[in-house]
Amino acid sequence: MSTAGHGAAVRIESCGKTFADGTRALDPATLDIARGETLVLLGPSGCGKTTMLRIIAGLELPDTGGKVLFDGKDMTLVPIERRNVGMVFQSYALFPNMTVADNIAYGLKIRGVARDERAARVAELVTLTNITGLENRRIDQLSGGQRQRVALARAVAIRPGILLLDEPLTALDAALRDRLRGELNRLLRALGITTIYVTHDQAEAMELGDRIVVMRKGAIAQIGTPREVYFAPKDRFVAEFIGAANIIEAPIENGAMILPGGRLPIDGGATIANATVMIRPETIRVADAGAGQLSGTVDSVSFIGDRQRIVVSGASGKPLNVDASNTIQAKVGDRVGLSIAADAVRLLPSEP
């Protein structure tokens, strides 16, 4: 497979996008992607993530003033066919008039690679993507998962400087999506190529991304490693979009939040009068009644298998979601105590 070294560094500089009808799809954004890095653009639909990917690909032109640089070279006006990017589309865009092998070899054929070499490369890629034996099939004879692999093999066949993936797993069913996610992760690590991956699925983003760019309404909400965006979300939107989160708003007295179920001390709470905080459900421990900082009543218990989701009311203004170990015995109506480590309580900027 390709040697270490691994593609181009990408920089986009104040790239915004306003469509002809006046809709602003993307506010001017600046972003650096290191060579070999896997960057995930994550956000709900309509957040501008696909637009950003298409600007990097060369399928959309940024508004005036925006610039796209590959390894420091200005590519803004270079059309996609001369950017040497490999792209996997959500619908895969496989050519129905060609076989699997011809699809994979198409980019090489365009580049004038000799027939033998093309065949060798195709053989290498079908092995890598686990589709050996399907080379002579037509596209309409493939399952969704197989199509996804062919699309990926075709995109990396040309040894692109940057690999761009636009929701590559979205069209698949859940079980297959999970399996392919793992496979894709191993493949991206093996290739080590600069990758930009668009998804609305936070689990995909967590597993695949070296860094995640969380986007909202055409703007970047936060950039960080999966751990950073999970444990230290910058605002309420990021906190709620990534993983499950309890968001609590309450007044503060002597550095602790005053809640119906007790007082909850928070870091940095000494100087403010009101706080909005986030607490991840798995950071809350269920204790005996009377123990812990807060107390409340069990509202519901959902056994999920590897854990159980317990909803406790009366502890804070809203019922709190708690992810507890699957061995804890808790019944609806039980009084319980909740203990929360100080560093698990994340202060969020108050919403305007």
Added chain:
Amino acid sequence: MRDRLIFTGQLIFTLLVAAFLVVPAGLSISAGVTVNYFRGIQSGVTLQWVAQVWDLYAGTILLSFVIAFATLAVTLLAGVPAAYALHTRGGPLARIVEEIITLPLAIPGLAIALALLLAYGSFGGFRRSWLFILVGHVIFTMPFMVRSVMAVFATVDVKTLDEGAASLGASPWRRFCDVIVPNALPGILAGALMVVTLSLGEFNLTWMLHTPLTKTLPIGLADSYASMRLEVASAYTLIFFVMIIPLLVAMQLLADRDHKR
């Protein structure tokens, strides 16, 4: 029992309708090989009328095919890219252009021919050549090509296919040849079938545009009906049948084969 009765009734009705449509064609063809149509088939069977038509009108038959395939070539070269452009551009302007291309279907051929004569009739060389008829045929058949190709584009996501090919480094021209055209092939073949048959049988426009030296098959047919024996005109029809049916069958088979592949 009741089902059988209904089935038999339907069958008889269908056969009657089919006969109603086929009998005139059969009569016309048989007239073409009858020695004397008014005395009926007992007057004898002959190929002399066919031979006579061939002597007199071979040129018109040849010209018809030349014009039909030239029309096909022009509608392919202009119509397929036009359909692609209209599909990918979209928007109100594309809709307007599409309507304009379709307009000749609603305008009587005579009116189009008249307009062409008014505008270009004074260019003598052009007026006298078969290219003048070609222009009329292209105007008349273009909507069929553009429409049927656009219908395929609406079912295949050609825009994304085009982007896919572009991401792999293909130039716009390569993309068009490698990806767009092969995937539009069913529509192109259907359009081609329409264009060739319409051009071969076109009378309205051609009748206005032709000169004594640029007669097509249908014009020759009208000519022979007007000025010759009925047997000659019928023999002409026979030749028309013999030439066009294998052509249509061949094109249909080609389209089917591609469809199955």
